[in-house]
Amino acid sequence: MVRSAGHPRARPRLPGTIPPHSVSTYPEKLPIPPFTRPVRGSATLPGSKSITNRALILAALGRETVTLRGALFSRDTRIMVAALRQLGFAVATDESALTIRIEGRGGEIPVREAKIEVGNAGTAARFLTAFVCLRPDGVYHFDGDEAMRRRPIGALLEALEAQGARASARSFPFTLRTAGLPGGTVLLDASESSQLLSALLMVAPHAKSPLTVSLKGETVSKPFVTMTERMVAQFAASPADYAIEGDATAASYFAALAIVTEGSVEVNGLNPAPDALQGDIEFYRLLTARGLIRCNGRHVSHAPARHGVIANFNDFSDTFLSLAAIAPLLDGPTKIAGIAHTRKQETDRVAGMARELTKLGQHVVETEDSLEIHPRPLVPGVEIETYHDHRFAMSFGILGCHDLRGDGQPWLTIKDPACCTKTFPAFFDLLAGLRAGSH
Ligand SMILES: O=C(O)C1=C[C@@H](OP(=O)(O)O)[C@@H](O)[C@H](O)C1
Numbered sequence: 049m050v051r052s053a054g055h056p057r058a059r060p061r062l063p064g065t066i067p068p069h070s071v072s073t074y075p076e077k078l079p080i081p082p083f084t085r086p087v088r089g090s091a092t093l094p095g096s097k098s099i100t101n102r103a104l105i106l107a108a109l110g111r112e113t114v115t116l117r118g119a120l121f122s123r124d125t126r127i128m129v130a131a132l133r134q135l136g137f138a139v140a141t142d143e144s145a146l147t148i149r150i151e152g153r154g155g156e157i158p159v160r161e162a163k164i165e166v167g168n169a170g171t172a173a174r175f176l177t178a179f180v181c182l183r184p185d186g187v188y189h190f191d192g193d194e195a196m197r198r199r200p201i202g203a204l205l206e207a208l209e210a211q212g213a214r215a216s217a218r219s220f221p222f223t224l225r226t227a228g229l230p231g232g233t234v235l236l237d238a239s240e241s242s243q244l245l246s247a248l249l250m251v252a253p254h255a256k257s258p259l260t261v262s263l264k265g266e267t268v269s270k271p272f273v274t275m276t277e278r279m280v281a282q283f284a285a286s287p288a289d290y291a292i293e294g295d296a297t298a299a300s301y302f303a304a305l306a307i308v309t310e311g312s313v314e315v316n317g318l319n320p321a322p323d324a325l326q327g328d329i330e331f332y333r334l335l336t337a338r339g340l341i342r343c344n345g346r347h348v349s350h351a352p353a354r355h356g357v358i359a360n361f362n363d364f365s366d367t368f369l370s371l372a373a374i375a376p377l378l379d380g381p382t383k384i385a386g387i388a389h390t391r392k393q394e395t396d397r398v399a400g401m402a403r404e405l406t407k408l409g410q411h412v413v414e415t416e417d418s419l420e421i422h423p424r425p426l427v428p429g430v431e432i433e434t435y436h437d438h439r440f441a442m443s444f445g446i447l448g449c450h451d452l453r454g455d456g457q458p459w460l461t462i463k464d465p466a467c468c469t470k471t472f473p474a475f476f477d478l479l480a481g482l483r484a485g486s487h
């Protein structure tokens with residue numbers, strides 16, 4: 049992994065603790081030095097957050113010991129590992145080898161009463177809430193970050209209560225008294241987050257009789273549900289080893305970087321195959337179809353088209369920020385629809401994006417479900433607010449790589465860049481390495 053140029057290491061991390069986003073190796077504010085040459089080089093993706101946290105749950109539910117390879121080590125996966133240990137699972141991590149070994153207990157939750165801290169990890173929050181309900185007599189105290197206290201969990205708790213559990217509240221923090229899962233049909237509304245449905249689908253095979261989920265409302269982020277179904281089937285075959293794909297959402301930043309600097313990047317760990325588990329690879333397909341990038345296996349390069357993109361991002365909404373942040377550099381408006389549910393993620397992403405782009409001088413039209421960005425001359429000297437949201441830090445970090453004034457000097461500053469540790473701790477180090485290697 050490429051070490052940092054330009055931001056000193058701060059406080060060392062205590063072994064075994066889960067750092068909040070603000071304790072990290074990054075400074076409070078990070079001015080982004082632009083690329084003065086087209087990017088060239090390679091970047092290695094971290095493991096997928098969605099696959100790592102599903103694999104941890106599914107391995108814990110299995111009967112054998114599973115070794116996860118190419119796992120993500122970030123705040124969200126440390127939260128999941130810590131919670132599983134609290135619940136009595138043996139989990140051995142080797143960060144230098146990127147492996148996690150976990151002993152499955154065949155659907156048993158060993159510890160009866162525990163405090164579970166989910167931070168702002170949506171996957172951990174939703175998946176663990178359903179997971180602990182397999183215990184017939186458990187008492188679990190859940191809490192999360194300030195932002196998590198506003199994120200949707202109520203519909204999942206209602207479904208679990210229909211199975212006999214009792215929750216003390218409909219949002220974090222809550223205490224959950226569990227009663228096992230008898231099975232039958234439960235109603236679920238997954239129109240605010242698909243993770244509520246994924247959480248149920250992973251525990252359903254361990255219910256006492258078949259558990260069927262009947263959906264009300266339109267489920268969002270559907271490819272993540274398909275990922276869950278496919279991984280449940282993969283783990284049913286009791287693998288001893290399980291390889292985790294590189295994070296396709298993280299890959300979106302390198303496609304955006306190729307566009308911004310008119311260069312090319314070898315994205316190691318990307319699975320461009322049609323049977324890839326992560327629906328976020330759609331970002332590459334969309335930009336390729338619109339002529340903004342070219343892909344050859346893992347190699348992504350800019351292509352001649354520079355026009356704005358009009359698309360519905362409901363199926364791959366984590367990547368909408370990667371496009372929105374560079375929309376000021378495209379010709380003509382970019383229109384992004386299908387993103388109402390992202391108002392209830394790490395922050396209100398639609399409103400936050402509109403606010404930061406407006407500060408940068410752009411004309412932005414915001415509706416409940418969409419954003420239209422009409423490019424205007426970029427305003428230098430802006431400090432980007434990141435709202436504890438890793439995707440604001442990373443997507444605007446890429447915009448900052450554009451050499452706005454043609455002098456190689458920073459013109460955009462990212463506040464709290466450390467929030468990238470939620471899913472991609474090495475992001476700004478990797479960017480600095482690519483910059484150094486391209487000049
Ligand atoms: O299941 C998953 O791993 C995820 C589902 C999506 O969430 P929503 O379903 O809440 O949109 C996505 O935004 C998130 O980053 C990861």
Ligand SMILES: C=C(OP(=O)(O)O)C(=O)O
Binds near residue numbers: 169170171366394471
């Ligand atoms: C929405 C996201 O995360 P979470 O898993 O916390 O929902 C994200 O990573 O963009």
